[in-house]
Amino acid sequence: MYNEKVVEHFCNPRNVGELLEADAIGENGSFKCGDTMKIYLKIKDDRIEDIRFQTYGCGAAIASSSMLTEMVKGLTIDDALKITNQDVADQLGGLPPLKLHCSNLAADALHNAIENFRNGKVHGESA
Amino acid sequence: MSRRTVYMDHSATTPVREEVVEAMLPFYHELFGNPSSIHAPGRTVRRAVEEAREKTALALGAEPGEIFFTAGGTESNNITLRGAAKKRGEPGHIITSSIEHHAVLDVCSELAAEGHRVTFLPVDQYGRVSIDQLQEAITPDTFLISIMAANNEIGTLQPISAIGEVARERKILFHTDAVQIAGQLPIDLKKLNVDFLSLSAHKFNGPKGIGALYVRKGAKVTPLYSGGGQERKLRPGTENVPGIVGLSRAMELAVAEIKDKKKRLEALRYKMITGLMAIDETILNGHPEERLPNNVNVSFKHVEGEAVLLSLDLEGIAASSGSACSSGSLDPSHVLRAIGLDHPTAHGSIRFSLGWGNTEEDVDYLLEVIPRVVNNLRRISPTYRTNGSRKE
Numbered sequence: 001m002y003n004e005k006v007v008e009h010f011c012n013p014r015n016v017g018e019l020l021e022a023d024a025i026g027e028n029g030s031f032k033c034g035d036t037m038k039i040y041l042k043i044k045d046d047r048i049e050d051i052r053f054q055t056y057g058c059g060a061a062i063a064s065s066s067m068l069t070e071m072v073k074g075l076t077i078d079d080a081l082k083i084t085n086q087d088v089a090d091q092l093g094g095l096p097p098l099k100l101h102c103s104n105l106a107a108d109a110l111h112n113a114i115e116n117f118r119n120g121k122v123h124g125e126s127a
Numbered sequence: 128m129s130r131r132t133v134y135m136d137h138s139a140t141t142p143v144r145e146e147v148v149e150a151m152l153p154f155y156h157e158l159f160g161n162p163s164s165i166h167a168p169g170r171t172v173r174r175a176v177e178e179a180r181e182k183t184a185l186a187l188g189a190e191p192g193e194i195f196f197t198a199g200g201t202e203s204n205n206i207t208l209r210g211a212a213k214k215r216g217e218p219g220h221i222i223t224s225s226i227e228h229h230a231v232l233d234v235c236s237e238l239a240a241e242g243h244r245v246t247f248l249p250v251d252q253y254g255r256v257s258i259d260q261l262q263e264a265i266t267p268d269t270f271l272i273s274i275m276a277a278n279n280e281i282g283t284l285q286p287i288s289a290i291g292e293v294a295r296e297r298k299i300l301f302h303t304d305a306v307q308i309a310g311q312l313p314i315d316l317k318k319l320n321v322d323f324l325s326l327s328a329h330k331f332n333g334p335k336g337i338g339a340l341y342v343r344k345g346a347k348v349t350p351l352y353s354g355g356g357q358e359r360k361l362r363p364g365t366e367n368v369p370g371i372v373g374l375s376r377a378m379e380l381a382v383a384e385i386k387d388k389k390k391r392l393e394a395l396r397y398k399m400i401t402g403l404m405a406i407d408e409t410i411l412n413g414h415p416e417e418r419l420p421n422n423v424n425v426s427f428k429h430v431e432g433e434a435v436l437l438s439l440d441l442e443g444i445a446a447s448s449g450s451a452c453s454s455g456s457l458d459p460s461h462v463l464r465a466i467g468l469d470h471p472t473a474h475g476s477i478r479f480s481l482g483w484g485n486t487e488e489d490v491d492y493l494l495e496v497i498p499r500v501v502n503n504l505r506r507i508s509p510t511y512r513t514n515g516s517r518k519e
Contacts, residue, residue, distance in 0.1 A: 037509070059437040
């Protein structure tokens with residue numbers, strides 16, 4: 001059902017946890033299947049210096065969160081905003097069709113964090 | 128990493144026992160005849176089919192004439208529910224439960240769309256229907272009650288005997304989907320007021336694609352199919368002879384070992400539940416005692432079921448989940464919602480179903496692996512606060 005790359009990220013997720021001194025925190029969730037993602041950013045000179053995630057969800061949700069953190073670490077926030085959920089899925093070598101909609105939410109959580117940062121807040125309304 | 132394989136998904140399907148395969152093989156080779164043929168090769172096979180019917184009937188406390196072979200549990204359920212509605216010919220009322228298998232639930236929903244009224248009885252927190260609510264639901268046009276003997280997800284046993292008494296008293300046909308208890312717990316149809324009972328061979332170490340329907344003498348449904356006189360027109364089509372022989376052999380073996388197996392599995396179940404409940408924020412789903420000997424269903428809070436299944440699979444353990452993500456739909460199991468679980472708890476449910484071949488070592492291995500699996504996933508979860516990261 002999942003390819004090797006997805007399973008590898010699921011088994012060894014990168015950048016897991018919280019950043020206690022985060023400059024921005026973003027969240028995203030799927031009410032339908034219950035997946036929830038939280039992204040923590042440390043931003044310096046408009047660049048993502050550090051990133052952590054926490055995810056409640058299936059294998060695809062965890063693997064896509066992990067992959068996203070690897071993809072955007074070190075990017076400027078402008079470049080990070082260009083990364084889409086589809087880019088994350090592609091970088092993972094593809095996800096099962098159903099998972100593209102319900103569990104591939106990491107990029108949206110990142111965009112939420114950057115939006116909060118630009119609005120001068122650490123947390124959004126829901127956090 | 129361990130390459131041990133531990134199969135704990137016997138409620139999904141079971142391996143076919145060697146004795147069963149051996150009994151079936153001649154019917155693929157020299158005993159290939161069509162039981163409807165009048166020549167010797169046909170007659171020999173006809174005898175085998177009727178012997179299988181006798182053995183199956185004996186195992187259930189039924190008469191051979193009350194046993195009909197079908198393609199499995201789903202077909203037995205359809206033949207009964209749709210057949211009873213067809214026989215009635217005009218809209219009427221059906222009572223079922225809200226936690227039936229889809230092979231009953233979906234048929235009932237379709238019959239409702241076709242003009243029948245259907246009451247889906249609620250269940251309590253353990254998944255049991257109430258006899259009082261059943262009594263209250265009955266109306267003058269109620270023609271069928273269909274309540275499962277045991278739930279396939281949470282293992283809860285229904286009060287089949289009491290439901291049968293109500294049905295008999297009110298002169299309503301009673302069907303039970305017994306797919307999960309056949310071969311697991313004794314069934315004596317002489318003592319139960321059941322008119323129709325569905326079972327499936329692959330749930331008790333028999334082959335797939337073969338099941339049976341018990342129809343009490345005098346109870347009638349209109350056949351759904353046309354095309355032949357086999358199974359007294361209830362299920363036309365050339366008989367699945369190897370399957371029929373395999374079903375009866377598997378049933379014979381299961382019934383002979385039923386007491387020992389029940390005792391053995393209940394001991395393993397107890398050990399498993401005790402071990403799993405030692406993990407904090409873990410909930411047992413289903414009834415603590417009135418449950419299948421082989422069923423363990425728990426919810427680990429803060430983790431999603433499919434992620435647990437995937438982790439267990441990587442450790443060689445096969446189980447299943449009521450989580451939406453593992454079922455191909457987006458909603459969590461209707462059973463877990465019906466017993467009152469919120470979405471996250473339902474999503475975190477895992478079903479382990481034990482069976483023939485499982486040992487105490489399997490349970491030890493599971494209990495060794497699972498705390499690590501759950502903790503690893505909780506470490507990632509935004510809703511789980513460990514002491515190390517507690518912010519409050």
